[in-house]
Amino acid sequence: MLQRLYDWVDERVDITPLWRDIADHEVPEHVNPAHHFSAFVYCFGGLTFFITVIQILSGMFLTMYYVPDIENAWKSVYYLQREVAYGQIVRGMHHWGASLVIVMLFLHTLRVFFQGAYKKPRELNWVIGVLLFFVMLGLGFTGYLLPWDNKAYFATQVGLEIAAATPFIGDAIRTLLAGDPSIVGAQTLTRFFAIHVFFLPAALFGLMAFHFILIRKQGISGPL
Amino acid sequence: MSDKKRVSRRQFLNYTLTGVGGFMAAGMLAPMVRFAIDPVLQTKEGGEMHSVASVDEITNEPTRVEWTIDQVDAWYESEVQKTAWVYRNENDEIVALSPICTHLGCTVDWASNEEYPNQFYCPCHGGRYTKDGVNVKGTPPTAPLPVYEHKVEEGMLYLGEAQSRKGA
Numbered sequence: 001m002l003q004r005l006y007d008w009v010d011e012r013v014d015i016t017p018l019w020r021d022i023a024d025h026e027v028p029e030h031v032n033p034a035h036h037f038s039a040f041v042y043c044f045g046g047l048t049f050f051i052t053v054i055q056i057l058s059g060m061f062l063t064m065y066y067v068p069d070i071e072n073a074w075k076s077v078y079y080l081q082r083e084v085a086y087g088q089i090v091r092g093m094h095h096w097g098a099s100l101v102i103v104m105l106f107l108h109t110l111r112v113f114f115q116g117a118y119k120k121p122r123e124l125n126w127v128i129g130v131l132l133f134f135v136m137l138g139l140g141f142t143g144y145l146l147p148w149d150n151k152a153y154f155a156t157q158v159g160l161e162i163a164a165a166t167p168f169i170g171d172a173i174r175t176l177l178a179g180d181p182s183i184v185g186a187q188t189l190t191r192f193f194a195i196h197v198f199f200l201p202a203a204l205f206g207l208m209a210f211h212f213i214l215i216r217k218q219g220i221s222g223p224l
Numbered sequence: 225m226s227d228k229k230r231v232s233r234r235q236f237l238n239y240t241l242t243g244v245g246g247f248m249a250a251g252m253l254a255p256m257v258r259f260a261i262d263p264v265l266q267t268k269e270g271g272e273m274h275s276v277a278s279v280d281e282i283t284n285e286p287t288r289v290e291w292t293i294d295q296v297d298a299w300y301e302s303e304v305q306k307t308a309w310v311y312r313n314e315n316d317e318i319v320a321l322s323p324i325c326t327h328l329g330c331t332v333d334w335a336s337n338e339e340y341p342n343q344f345y346c347p348c349h350g351g352r353y354t355k356d357g358v359n360v361k362g363t364p365p366t367a368p369l370p371v372y373e374h375k376v377e378e379g380m381l382y383l384g385e386a387q388s389r390k391g392a
Binding site for chain 1: 252253255256258259260262265298299300
């Protein structure tokens with residue numbers, strides 16, 4: 001049944017080369033944990049991606065209930081966690097995933113660093129990876145404010161002070177982030193929300209696409 | 225085992241991978257989907273009755289009666305105004321009709337159109353209802369106006385939820 005449906009589409013649109021390009025490629029022996037158990041270190045990049053997918057999905061579902069408004073943000077989070085079925089789990093996935101994705105990202109970076117896999121011709125992909133790391137940190141920073149509880153508020157206060165310590169343009173950066181020179185409030189929350197769900201994910205998708213295209217183009221670096 | 229029924233190594237691995245992958249995807253998506261469809265599955269508890277008017281004031285002429293209820297909308301609580309058209313019918317029974325047109329939800333008015341002085345009239349698409357709330361054939365609504373459940377206690381009229389009626 002499924003095979004026939006696939007054949008029907010394939011006959012007309014020729015989709016086989018599309019997924020072959022993505023899925024059908026050899027895994028070198030030194031990357032395969034079945035041959036060398038130590039090759040599990042190659043999993044961290046994929047795990048980072050896997051958790052990122054969980055973050056995207058759980059985040060999409062959370063916005064069904066969340067409101068980025070200082071009057072209602074905390075109440076809506078409380079409601080979705082206490083009153084909505086599986087709210088605690090969906091919010092939990094997003095909450096713990098946010099920390100875990102940084103951990104995985106870091107392990108992935110360590111692997112690439114200690115194997116020297118960033119060396120020519122893969123320097124560009126290292127740079128993209130570092131940008132991805134910054135985007136992920138930005139997602140963590142902006143997402144931290146959204147529950148609008150005390151921890152969120154003061155963490156953001158501190159983060160904004162750090163940004164304001166930038167020489168010459170510190171105050172401007174702070175105002176740009178917070179939406180006001182002195183208040184951490186209504187405009188800060190809406191800005192952080194927009195950055196968290198639109199701007200940074202857009203940057204994330206673009207960079208991830210680049211990251212993966214380069215891997216396919218250059219292949220996995222050779223054995224140590 | 226005949227050769228036809230043999231599962232090749234490739235096929236076996238394909239099935240296992242698809243199975244494990246599907247299981248993981250389901251484990252990930254199930255809580256999110258249940259989370260999203262929660263409003264559909266929430267059971268609504270029956271509302272209480274509200275005292276809205278003194279029974280002595282109710283005449284044979286439909287009168288607009290208004291009262292407020294405390295509405296809990298997820299994390300937002302507010303006072304919402306409710307309206308009913310209340311009158312006594314020829315059997316001296318109290319009738320309380322919802323003013324929500326059964327066509328597309330506009331608000332109907334008693335005798336607001338000069339051409340139909342003894343009917344409920346909806347300004348949006350010209351829907352009409354007779355005094356007992358039954359929709360007039362040939363106008364847009366397909367069902368009578370809903371009726372509020374009511375009770376009388378100590379000379380006061382209490383109204384509860386509006387009950388829809390089957391189409392005429």
